[in-house]
Amino acid sequence: MLLMGSDRSWLIIFMVFSSLLSLISGGSDSHDPEALDALFHYYANQTLAKHRTGTLYKIPLPSNFSGMEVSVIRLRSGSLWARGSNSSFIKIPPRVRAFPHVKRLAIVYENLGEWSSKYYQIPGYTLVSPVVGFNVYDFSNATTLSDRKVTLSTTSDPISIHFPYIEAEDKNVTELKCVKFGAGGSVEFKNMTARNVCVTGKAGHFSVVIPSMPEKKVRIWKWWVIGFVSATVGLVLLISVAAIIFILLRRLKMKAMEKASDNAENLDTFWVRGDKMPSASMIRTQPVLEHDYVP
Numbered sequence: 001m002l003l004m005g006s007d008r009s010w011l012i013i014f015m016v017f018s019s020l021l022s023l024i025s026g027g028s029d030s031h032d033p034e035a036l037d038a039l040f041h042y043y044a045n046q047t048l049a050k051h052r053t054g055t056l057y058k059i060p061l062p063s064n065f066s067g068m069e070v071s072v073i074r075l076r077s078g079s080l081w082a083r084g085s086n087s088s089f090i091k092i093p094p095r096v097r098a099f100p101h102v103k104r105l106a107i108v109y110e111n112l113g114e115w116s117s118k119y120y121q122i123p124g125y126t127l128v129s130p131v132v133g134f135n136v137y138d139f140s141n142a143t144t145l146s147d148r149k150v151t152l153s154t155t156s157d158p159i160s161i162h163f164p165y166i167e168a169e170d171k172n173v174t175e176l177k178c179v180k181f182g183a184g185g186s187v188e189f190k191n192m193t194a195r196n197v198c199v200t201g202k203a204g205h206f207s208v209v210i211p212s213m214p215e216k217k218v219r220i221w222k223w224w225v226i227g228f229v230s231a232t233v234g235l236v237l238l239i240s241v242a243a244i245i246f247i248l249l250r251r252l253k254m255k256a257m258e259k260a261s262d263n264a265e266n267l268d269t270f271w272v273r274g275d276k277m278p279s280a281s282m283i284r285t286q287p288v289l290e291h292d293y294v295p
């Protein structure tokens with residue numbers, strides 16, 4: 001009975017530890033935007049293999065990406081120069097050059113929808129629109145989409161990004177800023193040019209942000225949270241270690257007591273059954289153990 005009880009305490013300690021571990025590791029699930037782009041590149045290549053004309057195709061994505069919208073178009077550079085290219089949210093005007101010059105290219109347009117803030121964040125700012133963006137790849141080969149990115153350079157109008165929606169009803173709209181997410185986590189702020197519109201000269205990912213709580217307050221608040229959490233974790237660890245030591249000690253004591261009682265019983269039977277080896281029994285009776293046995 002007592003042994004079962006201590007087994008149960010082991011179970012509880014184990015559960016506390018594993019839930020702590022899952023809390024710590026669960027907070028850091030990684031959403032890598034570059035891996036996402038690579039995946040879209042892969043699906044774009046598959047879609048292009050099935051469709052050969054110069055229209056915009058929606059890329060079917062696995063169900064675990066539902067909420068994102070990705071489409072692709074293949075174009076000749078000459079066609080891009082003459083007519084530009086539009087998706088629902090991004091308008092590339094005519095008179096745009098591809099650099100390096102390639103015969104054909106493919107433009108992958110993305111709208112990350114409700115996934116946006118999982119992949120893109122800026123400390124001190126809140127995204128108020130989905131992240132939309134585009135990448136341009138060399139498609140000269142016409143059978144396989146190259147990994148090589150192509151830079152566009154505008155010669156007259158800029159490329160404009162028309163966000164599907166901006167969630168800032170209760171916010172100060174004069175504080176809205178366009179943001180461009182560049183390679184290696186760099187960010188670039190710009191003023192909006194019209195309601196829901198930002199402009200750019202280059203491919204990338206874009207969103208609209210508003211400053212969140214003042215940076216200083218956020219930081220102090222964060223330290224309070226970190227302090228509280230680490231103190232709690234430390235306390236739980238301390239209690240767990242104390243509990244383990246307590247249980248181990250109790251187990252040792254129990255074992256000693258069992259041994260003592262076994263010995264005592266043996267002695268009893270010895271005494272009752274007769275004085276066959278009284279001297280030997282007396283030697284076996286350890287004074288310390290006997291003393292211990294007395295509750």
Ligand SMILES: *[C@@H]1O[C@H](CO)[C@@H](O)[C@H](O)[C@H]1NC(C)=O
Pocket residue numbers: 062064065
């Ligand atoms: C969806 O599943 C694919 C593989 O099946 C995986 O590579 C991808 O990371 C998953 N996407 C998300 C958003 O979890």
Ligand SMILES: *[C@@H]1O[C@H](CO)[C@@H](O)[C@H](O)[C@H]1NC(C)=O
Pocket residue numbers: 083084085086091
């Ligand atoms: C893109 O849209 C603009 C205006 O919204 C239009 O003038 C232009 O013809 C469109 N281009 C293409 C290739 O559809």
Ligand SMILES: *[C@@H]1O[C@H](CO)[C@@H](O)[C@H](O)[C@H]1NC(C)=O
Pocket residue numbers: 141143144
């Ligand atoms: C396109 O790429 C494939 C595989 O990399 C290659 O076998 C083929 O010759 C290339 N075609 C052209 C026109 O370059």
Ligand SMILES: *[C@@H]1O[C@H](CO)[C@@H](O)[C@H](O)[C@H]1NC(C)=O
Pocket residue numbers: 042045046049143144145
């Ligand atoms: C692109 O698709 C073609 C045709 O399905 C395939 O042969 C090629 O290996 C694919 N390339 C990449 C980079 O996935």
Ligand SMILES: *[C@@H]1O[C@H](CO)[C@@H](O)[C@H](O)[C@H]1NC(C)=O
Pocket residue numbers: 172173174175
């Ligand atoms: C909005 O922000 C601007 C600039 O930060 C400031 O001058 C203005 O007073 C603010 N308006 C309101 C209503 O808070």
Ligand SMILES: *[C@@H]1O[C@H](CO)[C@@H](O)[C@H](O)[C@H]1NC(C)=O
Pocket residue numbers: 174191
């Ligand atoms: C952005 O707008 C603010 C006022 O809203 C103005 O003070 C600032 O100069 C503008 N910045 C640029 C780069 O146009």
